[in-house]
Amino acid sequence: MKDFLIRLVWRIFSGILMVLAVASLTFFLVRMMPGDPVNAQYNQLIMQGMTPVQAENQVKVMYGFIPKEPVGQQFVNYILNLLHFDFGQSISYEGVSVSHIIVSAAPWTLVLVFTGLIASFLIGVLAGVIAAIKRSSPFGTSLTVSGSLLHGIPQFVMGLLLAYLFTTLWPLLPFGAPYDSSIDPGFNWPFISSLFSHAVLPVFTYALSSYGGWLLTMKSSVITVLGDDFILASEIRGLKASTRVGYIAHNAILPLFTLFTLSIGFMFGGSVFIENIFDYPGLGNLLLKSIDTRDYPLMSGAFLLITIAVILSNIITDFLYSIVDPRIRR
Amino acid sequence: MTNASSANMENVIEEKNQDMAISARNINVVYSTPTGQIPAVRNVDIDLPKGSITGIIGESGSGKSTLIMAIMNAVTKPGKIESGSVILDGKEDMLKLSTEQQRKIRGKKIGFVFQAAQNSLNPLRRVGQQILDLGRSHDVKDLRALIKYAKELLMRLGLDADRVLASYQHELSGGMRQRVGIMFALVLNADIVFLDESTTALDMLSQASVLEIIRELQKEKKLTIALVSHDIGVIADLSERIEIFYAGEIVEEGKTDDVLANPQHPYTRGLIRAIPKISGDIDSAEPLKGASPDYKTYQQPGCLFYDRCPIRTDECLKKRPDLTHIGKSHKVACFRVGVHD
Numbered sequence: 001m002k003d004f005l006i007r008l009v010w011r012i013f014s015g016i017l018m019v020l021a022v023a024s025l026t027f028f029l030v031r032m033m034p035g036d037p038v039n040a041q042y043n044q045l046i047m048q049g050m051t052p053v054q055a056e057n058q059v060k061v062m063y064g065f066i067p068k069e070p071v072g073q074q075f076v077n078y079i080l081n082l083l084h085f086d087f088g089q090s091i092s093y094e095g096v097s098v099s100h101i102i103v104s105a106a107p108w109t110l111v112l113v114f115t116g117l118i119a120s121f122l123i124g125v126l127a128g129v130i131a132a133i134k135r136s137s138p139f140g141t142s143l144t145v146s147g148s149l150l151h152g153i154p155q156f157v158m159g160l161l162l163a164y165l166f167t168t169l170w171p172l173l174p175f176g177a178p179y180d181s182s183i184d185p186g187f188n189w190p191f192i193s194s195l196f197s198h199a200v201l202p203v204f205t206y207a208l209s210s211y212g213g214w215l216l217t218m219k220s221s222v223i224t225v226l227g228d229d230f231i232l233a234s235e236i237r238g239l240k241a242s243t244r245v246g247y248i249a250h251n252a253i254l255p256l257f258t259l260f261t262l263s264i265g266f267m268f269g270g271s272v273f274i275e276n277i278f279d280y281p282g283l284g285n286l287l288l289k290s291i292d293t294r295d296y297p298l299m300s301g302a303f304l305l306i307t308i309a310v311i312l313s314n315i316i317t318d319f320l321y322s323i324v325d326p327r328i329r330r
Numbered sequence: 331m332t333n334a335s336s337a338n339m340e341n342v343i344e345e346k347n348q349d350m351a352i353s354a355r356n357i358n359v360v361y362s363t364p365t366g367q368i369p370a371v372r373n374v375d376i377d378l379p380k381g382s383i384t385g386i387i388g389e390s391g392s393g394k395s396t397l398i399m400a401i402m403n404a405v406t407k408p409g410k411i412e413s414g415s416v417i418l419d420g421k422e423d424m425l426k427l428s429t430e431q432q433r434k435i436r437g438k439k440i441g442f443v444f445q446a447a448q449n450s451l452n453p454l455r456r457v458g459q460q461i462l463d464l465g466r467s468h469d470v471k472d473l474r475a476l477i478k479y480a481k482e483l484l485m486r487l488g489l490d491a492d493r494v495l496a497s498y499q500h501e502l503s504g505g506m507r508q509r510v511g512i513m514f515a516l517v518l519n520a521d522i523v524f525l526d527e528s529t530t531a532l533d534m535l536s537q538a539s540v541l542e543i544i545r546e547l548q549k550e551k552k553l554t555i556a557l558v559s560h561d562i563g564v565i566a567d568l569s570e571r572i573e574i575f576y577a578g579e580i581v582e583e584g585k586t587d588d589v590l591a592n593p594q595h596p597y598t599r600g601l602i603r604a605i606p607k608i609s610g611d612i613d614s615a616e617p618l619k620g621a622s623p624d625y626k627t628y629q630q631p632g633c634l635f636y637d638r639c640p641i642r643t644d645e646c647l648k649k650r651p652d653l654t655h656i657g658k659s660h661k662v663a664c665f666r667v668g669v670h671d
Contacts, residue, residue, distance in 0.1 A: 229444065229449040232406065235404060237437035247452050
């Protein structure tokens with residue numbers, strides 16, 4: 001238990017170090033960008049008729065540091081602000097803090113991508129087990145082929161295709177926007193059902209275009225485990241089929257477990273194509289828009305969020321892994 | 331010829347009188363490979379008398395493990411049992427039972443210690459949990475007694491029982507795993523036990539101690555054991571009967587003492603001559619000439635040992651010899667019995 005705590009503290013500490021390292025990198029990258037966006041902003045503000053002091057203050061609010069200050073001082077200010085979760089202010093949404101924008105966009109992405117991820121993982125793992133066990137039958141082969149095929153179709157093609165099929169050819173589902181704008185948002189049935197029906201297509205697009213990856217990984221993992229000596233041993237010892245399937249599943253899912261928790265981290269990058277096609281105001285769209293409008297504070301805030309999420313999920317994966325795989329424990 | 335056939339009749343009667351734990355007849359196992367169908371086991375008859383130890387010896391790839399798997403009806407792809415019957419206790423045919431009936435016999439009536447016993451455990455579960463899995467699969471009512479018996483066996487095998495039960499496979503050494511494998515084969519009180527090269531991976535000292543324990547347990551519980559090995563010393567030491575396997579066929583069988591004292595098949599003689607002696611000249615051990623059989627060997631109509639045989643004649647190339655009696659229970663598959671090289 002003591003070892004565990006020491007490890008936990010050490011991992012969190014090194015995680016924070018990593019986040020700081022990435023944040024510093026982002027800081028210098030933004031400053032090194034062609035045209036120096038910070039200075040450009042400063043000049044622009046002066047041209048809009050601000051006094052140098054006003055402009056300086058405005059830039060400080062946006063980026064967390066003053067362009068005329070020595071770099072060291074700027075850097076210290078920037079990091080100090082970060083420690084208060086102050087990512088500065090957005091340029092395109094004037095006067096709104098970056099953290100506020102990100103927090104309001106995050107739920108859209110999380111619901112969309114998380115549901116899609118869970119769905120694709122479950123379908124993929126199940127189909128992968130079947131494809132592995134029935135690998136010499138036509139059914140198993142066609143499962144595998146469907147996996148590779150769908151895996152190969154880019155998300156935006158899949159999205160447009162599904163949108164065409166289900167909104168134009170057979171108008172069963174609504175297209176675009178996360179909910180019907182004529183309905184008042186709130187905790188009422190029409191709103192929730194509208195949310196739901198609007199989410200079906202994007203979630204499906206995500207699940208269909210990513211379950212193939214899970215399927216193929218799970219299939220090869222199951223086949224590897226099936227060839228292990230202890231599986232033959234469990235058969236010769238007359239273990240029940242259900243027990244044996246449990247043995248196989250537990251051993252085969254380990255490699256996927258890592259991938260799965262890591263994709264939860266990457267989820268915070270949003271799903272740019274799907275959010276764009278279905279007009280979802282999530283993190284992917286936000287990132288795209290911030291790049292479009294050269295909204296550097298928003299951009300670095302979004303990148304930092306992805307960084308933190310990935311590092312955090314990495315740490316969690318590490319600890320969960322030592323629970324599901326006794327060989328990792330010390 | 332008439333002599334041989336009347337001896338045959340006598341022995342058939344004698345064999346019927348003795349109770350057989352396993353009586354396998356006409357076993358044929360074929361492996362489908364890209365180079366064609368390879369008969370890994372061909373027309374093999376084998377009897378395991380109750381309460382006896384039978385040694386099965388042959389070189390790597392001779393089909394001895396495949397034969398054991400065929401007796402368990404557990405040949406894995408691309409292998410396939412083409413024909414045969416395996417009668418258990420003079421009653422049911424293992425090859426005709428339903429999958430569920432077979433499952434209940436495996437582990438409970440027939441214990442099996444693997445060639446790769448080192449890796450015969452689920453790496454993600456403690457040994458104790460796996461014993462419980464085994465017990466539940468075979469509807470053992472008193473699981474506590476099962477664990478108690480497992481501990482007793484482990485202790486007899488010289489292990490710290492509590493530690494082993496709480497361990498994962500990776501926390502045990504190779505020799506410990508092998509002993510755990512033996513415990514798994516015995517814990518449900520199986521009365522037939524197959525040991526498939528089970529001590530090959532151990533050093534000489536551990537091997538000797540494990541074999542000694544097996545001998546003790548066999549006497550105590552009147553186990554029927556089939557011991558598969560390519561170590562003729564181990565088999566000579568333990569077994570009452572011996573089966574010499576070559577290229578998927580039995581070429582000589584009989585009481586161990588008879589066969590080893592008076593080997594008739596040139597392959598058996600070659601095997602015995604290849605054992606180095608502790609005293610004397612190391613060069614007096616003579617390696618077997620020629621290469622192990624490959625897929626081409628199986629295609630020839632004559633004796634499979636022809637290529638390596640020191641006493642071959644042209645007759646051997648045309649026909650394959652059948653296993654025939656030359657003594658009470660001593661059988662040889664060779665046209666040239668009595669001819670010495």
